[in-house]
């Protein structure tokens with residue numbers, strides 16, 4: 001109840017559109033804490049197209065989670081079930097028992113209300129993400145936009161294949177950090193301009209194992225879910241890949257997706273001739289290797305979405 005003896009500044013605060021109590025940013029998401037009291041938080045999110053947000057169930061988590069979509073559209077996968085949310089739609093889970101993967105079909109804004117504080121965890125995982133992304137960029141010369149492009153294309157294929165929420169989150173995280181193991185490979189081998197010796201190539205192959213270990217580390221709990229993708233992204237359908245020579249269904253499907261996207265991206269990125277030609281040639285080459293190097297299910301899904309890829313950089 002409003003007490004007229006209390007000056008207005010003590011019972012109400014007004015923030016402009018860009019202001020909040022705290023804001024956390026990633027390359028494709030802005031999360032602004034707009035209210036927090038007694039453990040309940042209201043967070044406003046902007047998620048760019050194909051941006052992803054995940055919720056991981058915790059054993060002791062027994063809280064109410066709800067989403068209210070303001071603009072855009074979201075593809076929400078809870079366990080194996082997928083629904084599309086439009087403005088005004090709500091999603092309520094109390095509590096969350098399985099992974100939830102939210103993918104923005106277009107640029108979207110939504111409110112996330114949690115009955116337990118989550119914003120600080122967000123902040124920590126976002127900071128950890130950034131730190132590792134910078135390390136990869138420094139080591140490999142890859143830009144953040146390259147890694148994000150691999151993530152986005154991979155996720156489009158994963159949605160086309162109707163992966164469950166756990167696999168979609170694994171794919172999103174694993175695709176973004178698939179080459180993180182390279183930070184443990186000596187520069188003189190990684191940057192060597194000429195042909196690698198067999199011994200040097202054996203060392204390069206280790207980036208898959210190093211990647212798995214870095215992502216599995218308890219120091220990076222927010223990356224654990226993507227470790228299998230880092231470990232298997234150089235496995236090939238016919239068993240000719242590394243580090244284990246896995247074949248067909250032995251290969252984790254999200255890793256098989258990153259294998260196709262990483263190869264495609266290398267084909268369209270590294271050659272200095274016309275983009276449209278490069279794209280058509282790359283698609284033809286991927287198709288010609290379907291059932292050989294690449295999982296045919298992945299190639300079929302790739303063909304359905306490749307026209308919407310924007311190779312912007």
Ligand SMILES: [Fe+2]
Pocket residue numbers: 178179207233234
């Ligand atoms: Fe790699």
